[in-house]
Structures are given as structure tokens and as C-alpha cells.
Amino acid sequence: MSQNDHKTKNTISPVRVEFLAGLGSAIVTVSITYPVTKLIYRQIIDNENEGPKILYRGSLPPMFQRCIAQSSMFGIYRTVKMPLESLHMNEYMEKISACILAGTFESLFMPLERIQMLLVASNYNKRFRNMFHVVKVMANDYGLKEFYRGYSIVLFRNISSNSCFFIAKEEIHKRVELSEISLKRNFQHFIFGSALGSFMTLLFYPVKVVKVNVHKQLGGRFSTVKEVFKEVYQKNGGGIRNFYKGAFINWGRALFSWGITNSSYEYIKRQIS
Numbered sequence: 001m002s003q004n005d006h007k008t009k010n011t012i013s014p015v016r017v018e019f020l021a022g023l024g025s026a027i028v029t030v031s032i033t034y035p036v037t038k039l040i041y042r043q044i045i046d047n048e049n050e051g052p053k054i055l056y057r058g059s060l061p062p063m064f065q066r067c068i069a070q071s072s073m074f075g076i077y078r079t080v081k082m083p084l085e086s087l088h089m090n091e092y093m094e095k096i097s098a099c100i101l102a103g104t105f106e107s108l109f110m111p112l113e114r115i116q117m118l119l120v121a122s123n124y125n126k127r128f129r130n131m132f133h134v135v136k137v138m139a140n141d142y143g144l145k146e147f148y149r150g151y152s153i154v155l156f157r158n159i160s161s162n163s164c165f166f167i168a169k170e171e172i173h174k175r176v177e178l179s180e181i182s183l184k185r186n187f188q189h190f191i192f193g194s195a196l197g198s199f200m201t202l203l204f205y206p207v208k209v210v211k212v213n214v215h216k217q218l219g220g221r222f223s224t225v226k227e228v229f230k231e232v233y234q235k236n237g238g239g240i241r242n243f244y245k246g247a248f249i250n251w252g253r254a255l256f257s258w259g260i261t262n263s264s265y266e267y268i269k270r271q272i273s
Contacts, residue, residue: 015082017269018077018078018079019072020268020272021265022071022072022074022265025265028260028264030067033260068106068112069106072106073102074265084097092167095170100159103155103161104155104158107151107154110151113154114147117212119134138218153207154211157204160204160207164199165196168196169262176192187263189262189263189265189267194255194259196258197255197257197261198254198258201250205251209244210225213228
């Protein structure tokens with residue numbers, strides 16, 4: 001690398017690096033794992049077997065949502081954490097505070113999750129053509145509030161999962177020495193991401209199930225989280241098992257997707273910083 005190239009490369013600010021690395025890892029992850037994600041949603045909401053022809057139906061909203069959420073998750077966390085470090089507050093309070101702000105910002109883009117859910121649900125296959133059609137119908141027929149149905153549970157999930165991820169990730173980095181060999185280091189990051197992602201997936205999976213059942217509704221009364229929880233629990237007499245429907249597939253996807261997310265994030269970050 002020439003001296004000029006080196007200078008140009010180093011002009012990227014640390015915060016911008018975080019945003020770009022998060023964005024890049026989101027694109028890679030969604031592109032690879034979306035078909036499995038859709039299969040999980042189908043299991044949760046009891047969709048019929050629709051065949052492979054519409055396997056990528058609804059992939060645009062999660063691509064947008066994941067790109068925005070993941071870039072902001074890493075970028076805003078770093079943006080907030082840097083000034084907090086100068087206050088010399090408790091290390092973990094510092095991290096949690098940064099996660100609260102990052103998670104709150106992410107939740108503003110929750111409508112993309114709503115749109116994805118409506119495109120995935122088989123009972124809306126004939127009603128909605130694509131992402132833009134869903135937006136038009138929701139805006140004209142239901143209003144802005146409908147886009148944020150289930151906001152509180154998404155906010156809770158974002159803050160909780162961000163806190164778990166960043167605190168655990170940084171604790172691992174304190175205790176594990178990374179290899180100097182690029183391929184081995186990438187594999188280490190993949191393993192770290194897989195372990196964290198699979199753990200968080202099992203921990204927060206009931207939250208995901210409640211969120212999906214809220215988001216598949218369109219129009220009508222806004223049910224409380226407690227009401228939806230009770231409805232899921234009583235469905236088909238399944239009890240607590242209803243909160244883990246599709247959990248095994250989701251766990252397997254998390255092993256793979258979070259490994260990809262973490263390793264691609266770290267790789268891109270090294271390349272541009």
C-alpha cells in the first residue's frame with residue numbers, strides 16, 4: 001500500500017468505521033440467511049407450505065431494516081460510548097447507557113419489521129404485492145400508528161439484546177487473545193458471534209414469538225403484550241411450548257447468522273480502519 005493510500009484510509013473516523021462495518025455485515029448476513037428466517041416465521045404463524053417460488057418475498061424490508069439497525073447498533077453504540085468514557089462512570093453503566101440509546105434509535109425503524117411480517121404471512125399473499133404496496137395500504141387505510149404496533153416489545157428486545165451482546169463481546173475480547181493469522185482470527189470472531197447469537201436467541205425467543213403474533217395483525221384494536229402472551233400460551237392447548245415453536249431452527253440460524261455478522265463486521269472494520 002502506498003503512503004498516500006495509507007493516509008486516505010486513516011482519514012475515516014472510528015465512528016464512521018463502525019457504521020460502515022455494521023452496514024456491510026448486515027448486507028452479507030441477510031443475503032445468506034433470509035430463506036431460513038422466512039421458514040422460522042412460517043412455523044411461528046402456521047403458514048401453509050408455499051413452495052420456493054416466493055422464498056425471497058419480503059426480503060427487501062429486512063434488508064433495509066437490518067442495514068439500518070446493524071449500522072446504527074454499532075455506530076451509535078460507539079458514538080455514545082466515547083464521550084461517556086471521559087466521565088469515568090461505572091464501566092457497565094457506561095455500556096448499558098450506550099445500548100439504551102442505540103436500541104431506542106433502532107426501534108424507530110420498526111415499521112420495516114411490520115412490513116416484513118405482513119409480506120411473510122401467507123394470508124396476505126394475495127392482498128399485498130410488495131413492500132411499497134404494503135406501505136401505501138397501511139398509510140392510507142390505517143395511519144401512522146399502525147406502523148408502530150408492538151413498539152414496546154421491540155424496544156425492550158433491542159435494548160436487552162444490545163446490552164447482552166456488547167457486554168459479553170467485550171468481556172470475551174478481554175479474556176481471549178486473538179490470533180495474528182487473518183484466517184484464524186476470522187474464525188475466532190465467527191465462533192464468538194455464533195456463541196453469543198445462539199445464547200441470545202434462546203434467551204429472547206419468547207419475545208420474538210410475541211412480537212411476531214403482534215405484527216401479523218393488521219387493523220383493529222391494539223392488544224397489550226400481556227393479552228398477546230396469554231393468547232399465545234392458550235393457543236391449541238400448547239402452553240409454554242408455543243413460545244418455542246421454531247426455536248430449534250432459529251437457534252441453528254443464529255449460530256450461522258451471528259457468526260457471519262460478527263466475523264464480517266470485524267473483517268470489514270479491519271479493512272477500512
